[in-house]
Amino acid sequence: MAVYSYTELYGSGSIGETLVGNNFYFINPSGSSYFTMETIPTSTGFYEASSPKNFSGSFENDSHPYQDPSNPSSMNPWGLVTSSYIASVVVPPGNSSFNFFPAITVTGTTYRLRGTGAYSLSIS
Numbered sequence: 001m002a003v004y005s006y007t008e009l010y011g012s013g014s015i016g017e018t019l020v021g022n023n024f025y026f027i028n029p030s031g032s033s034y035f036t037m038e039t040i041p042t043s044t045g046f047y048e049a050s051s052p053k054n055f056s057g058s059f060e061n062d063s064h065p066y067q068d069p070s071n072p073s074s075m076n077p078w079g080l081v082t083s084s085y086i087a088s089v090v091v092p093p094g095n096s097s098f099n100f101f102p103a104i105t106v107t108g109t110t111y112r113l114r115g116t117g118a119y120s121l122s123i124s
Helices: none
Strands: 002-003 022-028 033-039 057-061 085-089 094-102 111-116 120-123
Touching: 022 033, 085 094
Parallel strands: none
Antiparallel strands: 002 120, 022 094, 022 120, 033 085, 033 111, 057 094
């Protein structure tokens, strides 16, 4: 289990850790904030066919899916925005969490954790 402070997530953020099906737990004493996991782009600044699709998979909060994969316009109360390469979510004030079940094993050196706001993040 790793714990990240808001100073580690701010700006360019931190290199991630291996993800195989993890819980992301936030403690946010401040106002609404934002969290992003981003695949590191190639040297050209883009994602190419060889880039890992790190954020393909499913996201759940309190055993309710953030979004129905078969209906991309379904309700998304937590502000989850995803692609194969990036996943971002609103971090509300207080304690909150989500689970991410990747379609592949995500290697930590292939993505960054970034955020705004004064929250801490535990990944287990």
